[in-house]
Amino acid sequence: MDLLIELFSEEIPARMQPRAREDLKRLITDGLVDAGLTYASAGAFSTPRRLALAVEGLTAESKPVREERKGPRTDAPEKAIEGFLRSTGLTLDQLERRAEKKGEVFFAVIEKPGRKAADIVAEVLEATIRDFPWPKSMRWGSGSLRWVRPLHSIIAILSDEGGAQVVPLTVDGIAAGDTTRGHRFMAPDAFRVTGFDDYAAKLRRAKVMLDPAEREAAIRQEAANLAFARGWEIVSDEGLMTELAGLVEWPVPLMGVIEQRFLDLPPEVLQTSMKEHQKFLSARNPKTGRIEGYVTVANIETPDHGATILAGNQRVLAARLSDAAFFWENDLREARAGMQAWAEGLKAVTFHAKLGSQADRVERIAALAREIAPAVGADPDQAEQAAKVAKLDLRSAMVGEFPELQGTMGRYYAQAAGLPDAVADAARDHYSPLGPSDEVPSAPVSVAVALADKYNILGHFFAAKEKPTGSKDPFALRRAALGMIRLIVDNSVRLSLEYLVSKDIDGASFVYAMHNGAALMTGQPDGSTVITDFNSAMVLGNQFPDTFGRARSQMLEMFETGHDDFVKLVDDKPAGRFPTKREVLELLAADLLAFLHDRLKVHLRDQGIRHDVIDAVLAMLGSDDLTLVVRRATALNGMLGTGDGPNLLQGLKRAANILAQAEEKDGVEYSFGADPKFAETDEERALFAALDAAEPKIAAAMRAEDFPAAMSAIAALRAPIDAFFEAVQVNTDNQVVRRNRLNLLSRIREAGRLIADFGRIEG
Amino acid sequence: MTSPEQADRPRCFQDVILRLQSYWAATGCAILQPYDMEVGAGTFHPATTLRSLGTRPWAAAYVQPSRRPTDGRYGENPNRLQHYYQYQVIIKPSPPNLQELYLGSLKAIGLDPLVHDVRFVEDDWESPTLGAWGLGWEVWCDGMEVSQFTYFQQVGGHDCRPVSGELTYGLERLAMYVLGVEHVMDMPFNAPDAPIPLTYGDVFRQTEREYSRWNFEVADTEMLFQHFKDAEAECARILDAAAEDSAGRHIPMAHPAYDQAIKASHIFNLLDARGVISVTERQAYIGRVRALAKRCADLFVTTEAATGANAGDAA
Incomplete structure (x- = not known):
């Protein structure tokens, strides 16, 4: 049989139609199948006024079903037996008793006779209408039914060679039928249909394109x-x-x-x-x-x-x-005229309650862009200038009307102001990249401003205790982090993030003190203690320098140098000394770097680099230089995936394990002093020679950041290491020879450590 | 030669209003008069806000002068006014043919849906100050929004049962379109061949200038802040008053209280136009008005429920 359903309503929002088609198809066909029917194909359609579904090749009735369920033992407590009766809907005399190994057990045998398609369709359709997952639904008139907009009529017909039959169904006073209407104005009259083909054809005549x-x-x-x-x-x-x-x-x-x-x-x-x-x-x-x-x-x-x-x-x-x-x-x-009024206007725009105005932010970004400029090959003056104009269009009337034109207008207005192209382009491009598919700016000034913008967002929200948690990321910090990563990596920017944080160009440490309970305890003549929090001291000190200026500078100095009276408040109570500015910056750098590293792992994983490889690289010094990290990881990933890689990894790990065990047992660290004169076998001597050759190559390649060369240099050790382990027993009774071999192994370990922390790599 | 559509066109602003009045009167709506208080939209009229609550059937239509101080442009903008007119229709429960009735009203003012492109485009309505929301559309005619069409779901925090259907026409914009006028001040107000023909500008140009200046520059904000507090306090006082009067009669006063809520809302709009309310304060003020509107709605509902039995007997 074929089934045709149409739900005819007032205008369905366009944006909801694609989902609604999918939902209608899924809910109806799943319902039919769950009830024991099968079908050949189904297609869903929508117009502003109707949702329709055509199901072809539907079975006329469901197969009878016999279901057996095992219950409790017949001597089980009454409660258990009652529960079983409730769940099966049977009475005690309808249960079967069967002997099993552990005693007599109740069985429920439930026979469900086959049901006609019409009955099933009626049931499934009613349930679908009543529970339809519209993003927003409504009631109308005096009814209680909910639909996206008032529902007016329902077509539900089953047809086969014998003809068409309306499925008996009434939902909230609307009886299913075989009638619909055409175009609201061009063909408003009702007409009857017998099946999907008839329906689609008559609709077309009535000026409705269904699909x-x-x-x-x-x-x-x-x-x-x-x-x-x-x-x-x-x-x-x-x-x-x-x-x-x-x-x-x-x-x-x-x-x-x-x-x-x-x-x-x-x-x-x-x-x-x-x-x-x-x-x-x-x-x-x-x-x-x-x-x-x-x-x-x-x-x-x-x-x-x-x-x-x-x-x-x-x-x-x-x-x-x-x-x-x-x-x-x-x-x-x-x-x-120079956009001065807009610059003024930015002072009145709050960026975030904890982080001040947009104008404050522009100042911070400008200072940062200047600092970052040399690392990206931009002129510092231009980078600073670009940062200062990049947000001005937020005050323009056009961006007020069309917020999505921010940046785009910024470029036009910067051009009109007679600013250099590099500055104007930065105004447009500094928001990028926004999404994973968004293009990454490459012009140096744009990169400097974009990096400064994103770095400032991350650093300040972190300092203000507004880190993303779980699925909550209201300030899109993950996106900002990914943006930073792509800006750095795609442009091969060499930037030590730890160093950048340590310079505290944009005052993140100050924001941290403001929002992490910094306070000053002052002993009073009467022996009591007054607690002044950092936040109010700063605000008051600014507003009333004569009265509170001294307290303000005193506290700033204590923050700089550390002081036992300068404390951290937890739940309004002093809980130890507040970290100094330098310590705060270290905390922030660690926090920020951990966050960036997490994002970097996701980013690189999408590019096919194993997470353990990234971990092995991140454990190395210089992990705050993301370009370096990516180059190392890429080279290492490449080596491990091909040729000598996997075996070399085994050899390195074996060396490290033997060493670790011996060091544990002997309580010493084997690190140098291996001497070829104590070598007893050719394999040992060969390994000495190989290491002599490889070590300077690896070191030189790493210094030159030629990671592929470093990889091939260490890969050359694979054969000698394999041969060594094949032929040589490290732990011999001769202590001199044993110590010499362990020291030799430590040279392998050191060679590996030049490249990555291989211990973190799986396999 | 003129086409039938042109022949049947309204000729002036008041013609559009009169036709809407006759049309909705013919459908059975009670034609009410504007509410005698300053409001931002026809929805604030108690005939909509309060009457959409409770269970009693209701059908009314009326013109409501509406004031939006921030929209003032000294009478110079072709489309923007700080004082304008809305035409409001409210029917409870919403009839199944409300869309057809609405389309009939467009025909009545000379917009034939067989010549024009009339569309119902998703637009959900929400009034934070009234604690109200509904689903519906903005109605487009040839790409221009001519009406708002809403099925009220909640008002004053109460679920609407039954649901009211609300239609709002922006009269100036609609009439300008029907009459083919580019600048609102050029629109004929009465018949162009009347002995004394008047344009919209003749009636309102000067008032727009004066109110724009007052709204933006002159209104005494200190006084307005005080008025806001006064209206808020009076509203609460009325709501808190004992339901029994001095003679022991049961007369709760939802309507007088609601007047004060409307007043607070308008004063807030004036303060907003003067630019003395910051973004954060804005939410707080809206919340205060909403709290008043909600309490008025609560009282209206309980009052109607208490008197509902009598009304039923009478019917």
Whole structure:
């Protein structure tokens, strides 16, 4: 049999339709299968006013089911037997008694007769309607049913060669039937259908294209044709395309032309305004590179071929673009005047209650960008300047209207202000990379500002005790960390993060003291103690320097040098000395680095580098230089994956294990003094020779950061090490020989340690 | 020659209003008059806010002058006004043909859905100050938003049972579209061939200028803060008053209390326009108004429940 379901309602939000189609299909087919039916295929469809499902090849009834369940022993406590009866829904006399090894046991034998498809469909459909997982649902009128918008009618018909039959079902007063309606305006009358093919065909006659994929294809095709006729092309926007298909039952794309007076607006502005306010597709003229037209998708064919509709849309567009042009011109005026008012305005914008204003933040980022500049090959003055202008567009009218244009407008306004291109580009690009697929800036000034921005976000939120926990990451710190990593690694930036933190350019240590309970205990003449917290001392000291200025500087000095009276408050009580500024910075560096390393592992794992390899590299000195870490890990990963790698790893581990055991037993560390003159076998002598050759090569390669060369140098040790272990017994009775061999093994261990902590590698 | 649609077009602003009034009167709505207090939207009228609570059926339509001090543009912006009109329809329970009724009203003012592109685009409505929300759409005509269409789910923190259907038309914008006017001040207010033809500007240009100045620059914020506190206190005092009057009659006073909540809300809007409320304070003020609105709603519901039996007998 074939099943057709249609749930006809008032307009379903476009964004909810794709999920709703999937949910309808899943819930119905799962329900049918759970009830013992099978089907050949199923397809779900939606328009703004209907959700539909066609199931083909459905069995006419479910097979009878015989289910046996083993219960408690017949002499079990009454409670246990009652529980079993409850769970099976049987009475005591309906249970069977069977002898088992351990005694007589109750058995429930439940026979379920086969059920007709219609009964099952009715049950499953009602349950689906009542529990449908809409992201938001509502009630209407006096009813209690919930649906995304008022539900008006239900089609539920089963059909086979014998004809079609309505599934008997009533949900909250709505009886299932075989009737639906066409397009709201063009074909509003009700009509009856007998099955899916009939349904889809009659809908088409009634100006409804049922399949959203077909509507989307029709929009795509017609929009492209309309654009082509003028020599234009549609600017691709997949999200909008899908949304448009969900907004119409009968798509009628219409092309309009943007008035000449708006063509000087930046293309991003035109596109964003038209998309956000009116859901227009943008059309670009490839000859001029400008956006000069648009396509609006109407839901109706009119006698005037859309002339009235287009005229109306054109008017609305003109009003919107007038607003945009007004913003643009005012903003440009401000930009040409130097953007001082915007800089002032940033003082009034709170970045975060704990971290002050956007203006404060800009100052910090500027200082950082200057510091970072040499490491990324940027001019420090330009980096600082770029950081100072990068956020100014947040105060522009255009970004106020379209927040998604932040950065994009920043570049235009920086250009208008006559600033160098590198500065303007940094204004646009310093937010990147935002997502994993977002491009990473490579221009030095952009990289400096982007790194400074992200570093400051991370450091300050960490210092203010706002680290992400579990799934909660309200300030997108994980994204900022990944952004930093990609900026550093993709641009091969050499930056010691520990050193950067230790310089405390952006005052993270101060933020830490403000938000981690720093306080001063002052003994009073009467023997009592007054506790002044750091936070209020700083605020008051700033506001009333005459009265509180001294207390402020005193506390800052104690923070610098450490003092027993400068304490950490836990639950408002002193709990020991507050760490000094230097100690705080060490804490922060460790915290930050651990967080970055975690993100780095995720990032590298996605690129096929084993997590244990990364651990082995991170255990080395210099792990705060992420570019170095990645190079080492990549080289090591490559070596371990091929040729001598796995065997070498075994040899290194074996050497390390034997040493560890001997050192444990003897209570000494074997580290140097191996002498070839005590060698007894050729294999020992060969290993001495190999190490003599390899050690300087490895050391030199590591110094030159030529990691592949270091890898091949150590890989050359594989054969001698293997031969050594094959032929030589390390723990002999001759103590001199044994000690010599252990010292020889320590040379292997040292050679390995130059490259990575091999002990952390699995296998 | 004019097409049938053009022939049947309204000719002026008041024509649009009169047609909506006749149309909704014909559907059976009680045509109410504007509420005599300053409000930000037609929803604040007790005929919507309070009447959407409780179980009694209700159907009303009315024009509501609405004030949004921050939208003032000294009468210069073609579309923005600090004082404008909304047309509001509220029907409880929402009838199954509410969309059709609504589309009929568009036809009545000369927008034929067979020539225009009328669409229901998702837009959920929420009023933080009223503790209210609902689901529905903004209705687009040829890409322009002409109405808000909402099924109330909650008002004053109470679940709406039954659900009210609410329609809100922004009258100036709608009329400008129907009449083909680019600047609101140019819109004919009465018939263009009347003995004394008046434009919207003739009626409101000067007031827009004056109120814009007062709203943005002159309103005494100290006094307004005090008025806010006074309205808040009076609202609470009314709600806290004994339900029995001096003669022992049971008369709880949800409506007078609600007036004070409306007043507080408008004063908050004025303070907002003066730019003296910070982002953090903003939430706190909205919360204070919401608390008042909720208590008024509570009292309205209990009062209606207590008198509901009588109403049922009468019916």
